[in-house]
Amino acid sequence: YAQSDYDLWLNYRPVQNTEVAIQYRTVLSKVFFASGSPQLKAAHQELWMGSKGLLNIVPAQVALAQGNLVIGKLNQIGELRKLVQPGDLSDDGFVINTIVQGTRKVVVVSAETDLGVLYGVFAFLKQMQTGKNIDQLNITERPKTMVRVLNHWDNPNRTVERGYAGFSIWNWHKLPGYIDQKYIDYARANASVGINGTVLNNVNANIIMLTPAYIEKAKALADAFRPYGIKVYLSVKFSSPVELGGLKTADPLDDTVKKWWKDKAAEIYKSIPDFGGFLVKANSEGQPGPQTYGRNHADGANMLGEALAPHKGIVMWRAFVYDNNVPDDRAKQAYNEFKPLDGKFNDNVIVQVKNGAIDFQPREPFHPLFGALSQTPLMLEVQLTQEYLGFSTHLVYEAPLFKECLDADTYAKGEGTTVANILEGKYLPKKLTAMAGVANIGTDVNWCGHPFAQSNWYSFGRIAWNPQADAAQIADDWLRMTFTNDERFIKPMKDQMMRSRENAVNYMTPLGLHHIMGANGHYGPGPWTDNIGRADWTAVYYHKADSLGVGFDRTATGSNAVAQYYPEVRDYFGKLENCPDEYLLWFHHLPWNYKMRSGKTLWNEMVARYYTGVDAVKDMQQVWKGMQPYVDPVRFNEVEQLMAVQYEEAVRWRNSCVLYFQTFSKMPIDPKYPKPEHD
Ligand code: GCW
Numbered sequence: 025y026a027q028s029d030y031d032l033w034l035n036y037r038p039v040q041n042t043e044v045a046i047q048y049r050t051v052l053s054k055v056f057f058a059s060g061s062p063q064l065k066a067a068h069q070e071l072w073m074g075s076k077g078l079l080n081i082v083p084a085q086v087a088l089a090q091g092n093l094v095i096g097k098l099n100q101i102g103e104l105r106k107l108v109q110p111g112d113l114s115d116d117g118f119v120i121n122t123i124v125q126g127t128r129k130v131v132v133v134s135a136e137t138d139l140g141v142l143y144g145v146f147a148f149l150k151q152m153q154t155g156k157n158i159d160q161l162n163i164t165e166r167p168k169t170m171v172r173v174l175n176h177w178d179n180p181n182r183t184v185e186r187g188y189a190g191f192s193i194w195n196w197h198k199l200p201g202y203i204d205q206k207y208i209d210y211a212r213a214n215a216s217v218g219i220n221g222t223v224l225n226n227v228n229a230n231i232i233m234l235t236p237a238y239i240e241k242a243k244a245l246a247d248a249f250r251p252y253g254i255k256v257y258l259s260v261k262f263s264s265p266v267e268l269g270g271l272k273t274a275d276p277l278d279d280t281v282k283k284w285w286k287d288k289a290a291e292i293y294k295s296i297p298d299f300g301g302f303l304v305k306a307n308s309e310g311q312p313g314p315q316t317y318g319r320n321h322a323d324g325a326n327m328l329g330e331a332l333a334p335h336k337g338i339v340m341w342r343a344f345v346y347d348n349n350v351p352d353d354r355a356k357q358a359y360n361e362f363k364p365l366d367g368k369f370n371d372n373v374i375v376q377v378k379n380g381a382i383d384f385q386p387r388e389p390f391h392p393l394f395g396a397l398s399q400t401p402l403m404l405e406v407q408l409t410q411e412y413l414g415f416s417t418h419l420v421y422e423a424p425l426f427k428e429c430l431d432a433d434t435y436a437k438g439e440g441t442t443v444a445n446i447l448e449g450k451y452l453p454k455k456l457t458a459m460a461g462v463a464n465i466g467t468d469v470n471w472c473g474h475p476f477a478q479s480n481w482y483s484f485g486r487i488a489w490n491p492q493a494d495a496a497q498i499a500d501d502w503l504r505m506t507f508t509n510d511e512r513f514i515k516p517m518k519d520q521m522m523r524s525r526e527n528a529v530n531y532m533t534p535l536g537l538h539h540i541m542g543a544n545g546h547y548g549p550g551p552w553t554d555n556i557g558r559a560d561w562t563a564v565y566y567h568k569a570d571s572l573g574v575g576f577d578r579t580a581t582g583s584n585a586v587a588q589y590y591p592e593v594r595d596y597f598g599k600l601e602n603c604p605d606e607y608l609l610w611f612h613h614l615p616w617n618y619k620m621r622s623g624k625t626l627w628n629e630m631v632a633r634y635y636t637g638v639d640a641v642k643d644m645q646q647v648w649k650g651m652q653p654y655v656d657p658v659r660f661n662e663v664e665q666l667m668a669v670q671y672e673e674a675v676r677w678r679n680s681c682v683l684y685f686q687t688f689s690k691m692p693i694d695p696k697y698p699k700p701e702h703d
Pocket residue numbers: 177185186227228305309344383384411
């Protein structure tokens with residue numbers, strides 16, 4: 025049963041529905057599978073593996089003219105090419121069509137590229153895993169972004185920064201000689217959702233990663249991933265020329281520095297010809313960067329871009345910058361630093377922006393940089409590892425959080441300029457497009473620490489491929505592939521997944537509260553956190569509770585961070601009468617007896633949300649109890665135990681926050697609620 029945990033959404037369980045099973049068997053009984061590249065071989069292997077698991081059959085290989093299922097690149101499928109009419113698939117898109125040719129019915133899976141065929145095969149398998157009728161398939165899919173990468177915050181000593189699923193899966197000691205099967209399964213899982221790159225190491229980068237020995241280790245991983253279309257990238261430390269190269273400076277305008285990076289890039293490409301490029305965290309949280317030498321982000325990024333350009337590599341330059349020596353609202357800093365640099369970045373540089381301006385909070389308004397930079401490609405960074413969402417103990421399906429950001433309208437080019445549209449490059453055609461997810465993967469047998477945390481990895485891939493995708497549909501697919509197609513399981517659990525993020529917001533940070541978790545660890549509540557050396561790491565800096573009220577005034581009477589948005593958005597968040605309850609205390613400081621839309625006082629509304637959040641976890645536990653008949657005992661038991669911990673933690677969040685804020689509001693808690701206890 026541990027196997028079901030390990031196999032993720034690729035556990036090819038026997039098809040239960042006999043009607044569709046007959047279809048699948050017929051189609052798979054005669055397969056033409058074009059031969060060629062390692063990627064086609066990987067696709068072939070996957071299809072055979074799937075057939076064995078889903079139907080317990082080994083497909084018979086036949087000639088092109090005999091196939092009930094024909095799989096290959098468009099130039100490998102003869103006349104059928106004309107019938108599938110795919111349009112341009114040069115970006116690894118694919119088609120899956122059921123074609124009727126006289127008396128012959130044939131399912132065609134085809135693409136322009138080898139990788140497209142692999143994606144098509146995974147999509148075809150998904151049809152069967154989710155119990156679809158495959159009689160009339162007519163699917164064309166193309167990725168809407170070019171680069172879809174995981175960011176591992178993995179250190180060379182195998183600890184993982186903000187990792188809650190064991191240690192790093194990269195066994196540096198045994199690399200390059202030993203390729204763990206886990207690397208292959210990792211690549212399969214990624215490819216199955218369209219992820220095409222991985223940054224192997226932490227953005228707080230260790231220079232050892234650029235030494236010849238580690239380049240060889242990275243090469244071994246790149247070789248293992250290549251058949252699955254996964255490119256390897258590295259996070260680099262800006263001071264590497266000094267720390268590793270022995271130079272006197274890492275000034276990006278210095279010729280010796282430029283040469284050092286050019287040589288380093290050439291050295292990497294010698295081992296890894298399709299190396300993806302660099303990810304850089306600079307001048308943030310103590311990391312060195314161009315500003316250390318009086319230069320700006322564009323100077324730094326472009327210098328690295330020039331080193332990579334001859335090899336077609338890219339630079340992902342993070343906009344997560346802030347500094348406690350800057351006296352202004354931390355939420356404003358990235359915009360202030362990057363806005364003046366708009367249009368100054370080289371073509372192979374993309375700026376990587378977190379979904380919100382603070383830091384992966386349970387809820388943040390979308391980052392004001394989206395829309396603000398019109399000449400610079402931006403990519404979105406979301407965090408799959410649940411740093412602020414209860415680690416791998418709490419069931420929180422994050423796709424609704426990703427979507428909240430992607431669907432937000434920046435109004436930058438008028439109504440409909442959503443973050444998703446910006447991400448897809450609609451306003452900067454031909455420039456780089458990308459999305460990154462901070463991985464939640466580790467050595468735990470179930471990869472992510474919580475069986476349901478796998479859904480965050482899965483949904484990231486789906487959304488990076490198509491930022492317009494629907495979170496509920498993704499949850500539906502994931503549940504079916506991971507657990508069962510039984511509606512008695514799918515319906516209630518999809519519902520629970522879809523609510524889970526709002527539940528967490530309610531018991532952690534309702535009404536726009538943020539950054540009130542315990543300092544450093546970021547797990548439990550810590551709204552009282554004060555005096556820890558840096559104001560911008562405390563909680564009191566963010567909630568600003570006092571006897572009069574609570575909330576961060578980011579309007580014109582306060583930090584005016586809201587002015588970083590376009591006027592429509594500014595009015596939406598900034599005017600009290602427009603601001604949705606969800607963002608209220610993010611933008612406004614309000615009196616405890618402020619009258620909410622519900623008619624309740626702010627204090628009573630806050631209390632009500634905390635209690636609602638906890639009750640929702642209790643409901644979820646009840647629903648899960650009823651799921652026992654549909655889940656294997658190991659996973660049932662894992663989730664049941666984790667939910668019990670989540671419940672206790674939710675109660676702790678609620679009690680701590682309600683009691684803490686009550687010391688300011690001095691208002692009673694409605695006696696209908698159970699009395700909050702101190703720990
Ligand atoms: O979310 C915060 C984390 C840091 C992290 C940083 C970042 C990798 O608390 O651990 O460092 O953001 O994104 O750079």
